Amino acid sequence: MPVILVASLDQSAAIVEYVRNRMAEQGVDSLVADVGFRGDPTHHADIPREVVFEAAEQTVETLRAMSADEAGGLIASALSSLILDYYLEGKADGVFAVGDRIFAPIAIKAMHQLPFGIPKLVVTTPSDGSVGTMAGSRDILILDSVLDLASDDRISRGLLDNVSLAMSGMVCGDGQDSSPSESALKPLVALSTTVTTEKAVHQSRIFLEGKGYESVIFHVTGPGGRTMESVINEGQVIGVLDITTAGLSTQPMEPEIVGPDRLTAAGRRGIPQVISVGGLDSTCFASDAVITDSFRHRPSHVREDLRVLVRSSAEESAELGAELARRASASTGPTLICLPLRGISSLDAEGEPFWDPDADAALFQAVRDHASGAARVVELDHHIDDPEFCEAMVNSLTEMIAED
Amino acid sequence: MPVILVASLDQSAAIVEYVRNRMAEQGVDSLVADVGFRGDPTHHADIPREVVFEAAEQTVETLRAMSADEAGGLIASALSSLILDYYLEGKADGVFAVGDRIFAPIAIKAMHQLPFGIPKLVVTTPSDGSVGTMAGSRDILILDSVLDLASDDRISRGLLDNVSLAMSGMVCGDGQDSSPSESALKPLVALSTTVTTEKAVHQSRIFLEGKGYESVIFHVTGPGGRTMESVINEGQVIGVLDITTAGLSTQPMEPEIVGPDRLTAAGRRGIPQVISVGGLDSTCFASDAVITDSFRHRPSHVREDLRVLVRSSAEESAELGAELARRASASTGPTLICLPLRGISSLDAEGEPFWDPDADAALFQAVRDHASGAARVVELDHHIDDPEFCEAMVNSLTEMIAED
Structure with a gap:
């Protein structure tokens, strides 16, 4: 029961690593999808950014030349289709995104295009509170953090532990099928x-x-x-x-x-x-x-x-x-x-x-x-x-x- | 490892019952805290509204005479203290609130007064999107739903299944203590x-x-x-x-x-x-x-x-x-x-x-x-x-x- 773990690997690789390990301890695998387009990735991705960009019919250069809004919209659509394919093929049971105030809206937009019922969780790091309003039309759990989360302190770790456990709980639980009333x-x-x-x-x-x-x-x-x-x-x-x-x-x-x-x-x-x-x-x-x-x-x-x-x-x-x-x-x-x-x-x-x-x-x-x-x-x-x-x-x- | 399940039992009793059962299937008990003050409760609460009102030094009559904002603030503070007592005495491991667009802000305000690390989850039913902005300064997971959730259909149930599993995952997981690095x-x-x-x-x-x-x-x-x-x-x-x-x-x-x-x-x-x-x-x-x-x-x-x-x-x-x-x-x-x-x-x-x-x-x-x-x-x-x-x-x- 893998989770697709979406992030910008030029910014959030440390958080991704932490969250991935925490979920693995609960028996949950993850597939890391990289959708960053500003800097260069510092870690390996299971779904590299080039795959996402190709699905969006763009290159990193064309995306960088666009406004953040336009590039984000194209990436969100492509990402959403990729995730849906994985989900329909039984290769993914949920989506977990970690992103900053620029990136989190891309993940949320992508999740808006996924059906209800697929576990969806977004952690923004850090946000000024504006991201929370964006979830309203889908079943997306959002943690809108004012903590940096990259600093590996006990407060940030406690927060990441909790969201990792929440995501693990959603994909491990037999909730979706247990009551076929x-x-x-x-x-x-x-x-x-x-x-x-x-x-x-x-x-x-x-x-x-x-x-x-x-x-x-x-x-x-x-x-x-x-x-x-x-x-x-x-x-x-x-x-x-x-x-x-x-x-x-x-x-x-x-x-x-x-x-x-x-x-x-x-x-x-x-x-x-x-x-x-x-x-x-x-x-x-x-x-x-x-x-x-x-x-x-x-x-x-x-x-x-x-x-x-x-x-x-x-x-x-x-x-x-x-x-x-x-x-x-x-x-x-x-x-x-x-x-x-x-x-x-x-x-x-x-x-x-x-x-x-x-x-x-x-x-x-x-x-x-x-x-x-x-x-x-x-x-x-x-x-x-x-x-x-x-x-x-x-x-x-x-x-x-x-x-x- | 009980969860305190906060709701207004004159409005959300059916959802509370559903969520409570779903968590119980995961081995998680709940203590229902009722904080409604408009109508009359339709279900039993483990922490009845009178206990919360007494902690706020109010009666249902005085609360009803106040503005929603004022009453909500007093209830939130009292609720927060009660939850913290339960938590510190080892009688509660997390807080899960289900509320409408009037009630959810009370639960969020109460959670703002709880320390980082205590699992906190709010489901609003339904919201117009304004609730999402309120979480920003604490580690609160919010699901801001446009679904009624009271209609017991498969889409609403799927959503409630997911949040119940997320909450269960947070309190069952050994995350908080597993890496005392x-x-x-x-x-x-x-x-x-x-x-x-x-x-x-x-x-x-x-x-x-x-x-x-x-x-x-x-x-x-x-x-x-x-x-x-x-x-x-x-x-x-x-x-x-x-x-x-x-x-x-x-x-x-x-x-x-x-x-x-x-x-x-x-x-x-x-x-x-x-x-x-x-x-x-x-x-x-x-x-x-x-x-x-x-x-x-x-x-x-x-x-x-x-x-x-x-x-x-x-x-x-x-x-x-x-x-x-x-x-x-x-x-x-x-x-x-x-x-x-x-x-x-x-x-x-x-x-x-x-x-x-x-x-x-x-x-x-x-x-x-x-x-x-x-x-x-x-x-x-x-x-x-x-x-x-x-x-x-x-x-x-x-x-x-x-x-x-």
């Missing part, structure tokens, strides 16, 4: 949620489970929408119940976090999807302080984590509906858009602060106007939280899956 | 570094090692200065070679990250310290975009990680020198301030972009003017990177330690 045989459906659609998602999940499906639920505020698209893209789910498309409204505020790919993976893979408009009544701001002027005087709601939701206007709602319908219409598989005519989030219901039938009407009309191709539209005289609406979405999806 | 017997000295003082720190470390000392090196840009102060405070080092006091200049820019405690712990504990002025020639900005107007037209230097250093003015240098001398003068133990008259960082040398003898002279004069009490000042006609300067600092420190 019957649920592993159930078909898996991806659901999208956010705070204001939790009730609808919870109910839909129960309906799905009643029909013998398993659900994986992504929080699509922040980077979760990107994660959901990538899991769909990897073929891990059989269908998608995309109740919460709120990422479309937050995208203009946080374009890099939400990403341009929301609502595209299921359509590209041609798997059945039911889409709704949950959470499109609001744009999510990181705090009250960053609300931009055009949003300032609208109805707003402060979440428990102090993020602030601001009501979408009728004009924005129309744009969001058109964009949603366009993305859904590009699908190559069965696609249904379900419109809950009595409100699209827990805040958008009669008596609640975001209740705005005109804005919702503009959203619905734009969906009707722009839906074409594979995308059918159904309208139900329910609120999104109504069990009848959730059951109807689930029934439609499971019928589409059965016919697919 | 002779270095464990050497006296340990704390050093402070940043990019522009790396050469001086590296040389000093070699001199220290030649004299039979072990070094632990903290990067004091960002939260590393806070970490160094806390490690000194815990009594883990016998002396401090505080070459890089650059945190003082960055503090006005990043007050919460640097913290007000730099240069205070050694003085409070009364252990020998040698202080220099490394890196006080510059203020560190997170990027070019955030440079404030008064810094805009000064000499600047872009680091490899795109952080930008801007030259300190003579006026600022005088203020920094005074502040450094005041903090050093409050020491209760032997304290020496070493001034390198030919430049205070690798950028501040003849021919380098930050070379500014007038600004340095203002710094040095302010140090001379404000040093009093325990703090003596020596001046050397060297650059900070000169081996002679480093050797002199090391000789002074080791003499002070020998006499102490």
Whole structure:
């Protein structure tokens, strides 16, 4: 059960050696992959940097001529493919990266492209704390260290001992296979949620489970929408119940976090999807302080984590509906858009602060106007939280899956 | 070898149960500590919330009446003390916290108060990515998940399996004790570094090692200065070679990250310290975009990680020198301030972009003017990177330690 140990061997060779020995004591072998491109390697690598660079169709010279960001992106993609090949061939059971504040982001980017479940651990040496934010969309364990770690003192060693043991524990444990419960045989459906659609998602999940499906639920505020698209893209789910498309409204505020790919993976893979408009009544701001002027005087709601939701206007709602319908219409598989005519989030219901039938009407009309191709539209005289609406979405999806 | 499993049992009981069972399969027991204060617990806790609240001298009612931040801070401190007691009594070997975006920061704050080396792991469920930045000053492994994890699907389970195995690996492994090399017997000295003082720190470390000392090196840009102060405070080092006091200049820019405690712990504990002025020639900005107007037209230097250093003015240098001398003068133990008259960082040398003898002279004069009490000042006609300067600092420190 070898671990691929990723590092820049012109910088971190001593740490790599230490960690490798510590894992070996636990019976875990490692394959050292060198991805440094600035200095010259001081140690032997099992996967030399030239192999990684070749996979990236680059030489050390071309990489050095690029910006750190560009070179890092190319190396990350190539590294990710190499690791995945090793993993799929049974030659690697996990990835462990040790890197500085320049290199750690490359390792994290590469790990973002690996499926969930492969043990992933990154130690940054040292970081100013900025690396920790980068992991959010994958199952990556990060230790963001302010210690140099190269100094071989007892505090640094204690830290490296712990991460080596953590990695060893992940690949030695029989966790991945020990509980092949019957649920592993159930078909898996991806659901999208956010705070204001939790009730609808919870109910839909129960309906799905009643029909013998398993659900994986992504929080699509922040980077979760990107994660959901990538899991769909990897073929891990059989269908998608995309109740919460709120990422479309937050995208203009946080374009890099939400990403341009929301609502595209299921359509590209041609798997059945039911889409709704949950959470499109609001744009999510990181705090009250960053609300931009055009949003300032609208109805707003402060979440428990102090993020602030601001009501979408009728004009924005129309744009969001058109964009949603366009993305859904590009699908190559069965696609249904379900419109809950009595409100699209827990805040958008009669008596609640975001209740705005005109804005919702503009959203619905734009969906009707722009839906074409594979995308059918159904309208139900329910609120999104109504069990009848959730059951109807689930029934439609499971019928589409059965016919697919 | 039990693990303290920290969670809010009104929210995360199902995850706690799953993780507890997975660790038990690996032979690891857990003690569940409940620290929720919003809803009512749905499961039994080994350390009930009332015990934690009592240690915080609060009731659930008083906590609920506070802001989340205030309540969280009190709970974190109390939790930290309880965990430390268990650890010191041999009743706990690690801490594993599972929490949402409200709760995870409480667990992380509590872990910040625990010594290095105790295995610490936090899983946030789900997070918007903001939690990852919080770990930076301790050896905390963080998995910042966008998955709900409560849905018991195969992807969430795979993730929880991995973290359970990682935690089990850390506490089962004999890592902490397996290599009691002779270095464990050497006296340990704390050093402070940043990019522009790396050469001086590296040389000093070699001199220290030649004299039979072990070094632990903290990067004091960002939260590393806070970490160094806390490690000194815990009594883990016998002396401090505080070459890089650059945190003082960055503090006005990043007050919460640097913290007000730099240069205070050694003085409070009364252990020998040698202080220099490394890196006080510059203020560190997170990027070019955030440079404030008064810094805009000064000499600047872009680091490899795109952080930008801007030259300190003579006026600022005088203020920094005074502040450094005041903090050093409050020491209760032997304290020496070493001034390198030919430049205070690798950028501040003849021919380098930050070379500014007038600004340095203002710094040095302010140090001379404000040093009093325990703090003596020596001046050397060297650059900070000169081996002679480093050797002199090391000789002074080791003499002070020998006499102490």
